[in-house]
Amino acid sequence: GENVEQHPSTLSVQEGDSAVIKCTYSDSASNYFPWYKQELGKGSQLIIDIRSNVGEKKDQRIAVTLNKTAKHFSLHITETQPEDSAVYFCAANSGNTPLVFGKGTRLSVIA
């Protein structure tokens, strides 16, 4: 089955700097890669997703890149703000298989 590894587990950045979180997956059949943000006491909010037919997707300060050959995908947050502080999860799946999540990255943006 699919296995998703996520790094780093914790990340601290200064406000205004960029943050990058990386994930690798094992199943070459995976074709859908969402990223979720979880704030304290809340469920996970979908912030961006990418499918295997594209290599990069942007939404304002957030971007995701996908390298199918290397089986890794990354989340990039530019101009970080304190409200970006949260736990971020990557995930992967294909067809009718369940989403498999990484273990999460706790991002702290220091003002």
Next chain:
Amino acid sequence: KAGVTQTPRYLIKTRGQQVTLSCSPISGHRSVSWYQQTPGQGLQFLFEYFSETQRNKGNFPGRFSGRQFSNSRSEMNVSTLELGDSALYLCASSPGGGSTQPQHFGDGTRLSIL
């Protein structure tokens, strides 16, 4: 459009008891998935229901069960509770038709076993 609603938000039970958690998906969504989130294991998939049928099942013991009603609302039941069942239980809904559609999560039910 209302989001995914999970009830109750918090629950305290003792070992050996059973518990039922409820999830109301986004209107029009036909797929509901359940996950268990713990600090050590992250988000682990329990099961998915689509049109009242279980479509996928994770690697959890038979004490964990679920069902989905004709209005797409779903319930999850855990019997003979163990200390290790303490976790945040999340449900997510999607339009259905395939798992590679965006899933939208509720805020979860935090279950504590004493």
